[in-house]
């Protein structure tokens with residue numbers, strides 16, 4: 001008998017993963033989506049804060065971005081064998097190809113796409129994102145987004161969120 005070799009392990013696509021730039025609505029959408037589906041919601045940034053006992057801002061300022069990225073990859077690798085989770089990821093998780101490969105193994109990836117202007121409007125009044133604490137945040141958003149766009153586009157599904165309310169986005173995903 002010829003052996004059957006599935007292309008992915010058995011974790012494949014039992015979870016929903018939200019990716020996208022900072023301020024694209026991953027957390028808000030993720031929480032509501034999880035509620036509607038009866039799934040468990042988790043946020044990789046929160047898991048990092050729990051693991052280190054520090055805020056994301058503290059990690060960036062005390063330990064640096066590289067350390068943060070290493071913890072992010074570690075946390076992600078620990079997310080194996082889970083089922084029926086909605087996972088909201090940090091906006092930079094796609095900057096490592098190994099992270100994308102792992103995400104693909106554990107779930108269905110949805111990119112919440114938004115224009116730099118929409119992102120800017122959403123994050124302008126917030127202060128907890130170290131990468132946007134610069135003189136010209138809009139320029140920084142445009143720069144990082146153009147660096148990451150290709151990686152985000154590796155998602156299984158893209159939702160253009162410009163002009164949509166959280167509830168519309170959740171409905172689109174469920175549909």
Ligand code: S3P
Pocket residue numbers: 020021022023026045056089090091092093128129130131
């Ligand atoms: C980052 C996004 C943040 C957080 C960290 C770095 C990024 O998460 O992981 O500040 O590189 O885009 P959110 O996308 O949830 O804001």
